[in-house]
Amino acid sequence: MTELGAHRHKSRQATAPVCEAPLAEIFVNTKVSIVIPTYKEVENIPRILSKIDDLRTKSDLDCEVLFMDDDSRDGSVEAVRQSGFEWAQIVVRTKNPGLSAAVLDGFELAQNPVLVCMDCDLSHPVEKIPALILALSSGQEMVIGSRYVAGGSTDDDWGLFRWLNSRIATFLSRPLTSVRDPMSGFFALRKQDFKKAEDLNPIGYKIALELIVKCSFQNIGEVPIEFLDRVAGESKLTISQQLKFIKHLRRLYIHKFAESMYLIQFLVVGASGLLVNLATLTLFQVLGAKAVVSIAAGISVSMCSNFLLNRRFSFSYARDSNILRQFLSFILASMIGAAVNYAVALYLQSSVFLSDSSYSLQVSAIFGVAAGTGFNFIANRFFVFRKRFIRVPK
Ligand SMILES: Nc1nc2c(ncn2[C@@H]2O[C@H](COP(=O)(O)OP(=O)(O)O)[C@@H](O)[C@H]2O)c(=O)[nH]1
Ligand SMILES: [Mg+2]
Secondary structure, eight states, X not given: OTTTTOEEEOSSSOOOOOOOOOHHHHHHHOEEEEEEEESXXXXXXXXXXXXXXXXXXXXXXXXXXXXXXXXXXXXXXXXXXXXXXXXXXXXXXXXXXXXXXXXXXXXXXXXXXXXXXOOSSSOSOGGGHHHHHHHHHTTOSEEEEESSSTTOBOOTXXXXXXXXXXXXXXXXXXXXXXXXXTXXXXXXXXXXXXXTOOSOOOOSSOHHHHHHHHTTOOOEEEEEOBOOOOSSSOOOOOHHHHHHHHHHHHHHHHHHHHHHHHHHHHHHHHHHHHHHHHHHHXXXXXXXXXXXXXXXXXXXXXXHHHHHXXXXXXXXXXXXXXXXXXXXXXXXXXXXXXXXXXXXXXXXXXXXXXXXXXXXXXXXXXXXXXXHHHHHHHHIIIIITOOOOOOOOO
């Protein structure tokens, strides 16, 4: 394990036993399904098959290969057939296209207890598959071929943009996992663990990250890999895929930090309401409106924007409910929230501080705002935008 350079990420769990068995012994009992998502990879299919064939011969690895192709119609099907390898098959998908969906379908179809996912473009070194399996057999729940642990690397001609992109994506996923390279498309796990995944959502490109969060893996190993740029064919990673990543991240955050995510989004919306309030107020002022009108306009517009943003983001699960009913209860909750704010501030000022010592009014007001916001959050979460449970008729 150590000599293979696998790095462990653990959380409060006992250290997995280090496996000392030689490769061949491990492979006697390990059957592997290699799942390769493909879209227009006709040039790369024979190359990766020939590398996997070499590996099978050298290491006695018993594996099947499943190309999960999104109807490329570029000769990929023929390329797999012509290879003559009975252990390789291609599945042509015509519904629900997408890299992650293709990988998940492949994992469902896979016949063997160990699953490996890798790209077809030879960016991921086939020779590292044994190292992934070895680390898995030493007790890890998932093992990732990693560019960002000691010994790992990306191709030298990765442009600054691509490097930054990958690094920023990894940074944004940090609260979800301590894995150094959760964006990697090269990883191994057990089929039985994959089956435990809750509520998998095959959005975007980052299938490893999805599995790490949805399978709640605690014990993940990383094996350094040298990531090579593709030589043939083109990358399918587009700007729209990058935007999907933000959506994907938000869903994973909500999955992992459910209640605190509602609160964080509610507070961000509240802060945006302050900006909307000030902008509206200033606009009315510039247009020559009186102060009473400008202030009222600021409050009204920001309440509407807060309502709409909370409905769309903070409590998006409730956005199919009746909007008018929600809006009226939102106004009611805000009014009660304002009263709570007022009462707490007044009580502190008159009964606790008992004097007008320096800044006591401001301190009272801050506690008032905190109490009002807390009330507003609870009222919104459990009353205005409450979850509706639909009773299933018997
Ligand atoms: N089935 C399927 N495979 C895809 C799709 N998009 C990309 N792939 C495959 O996923 C792997 C990684 O894609 P690639 O374009 O190389 O992404 P990059 O390495 O991030 O530039 C390759 O094997 C692609 O052929 C898709 O929409 N469907
Ligand atoms: Mg690639």
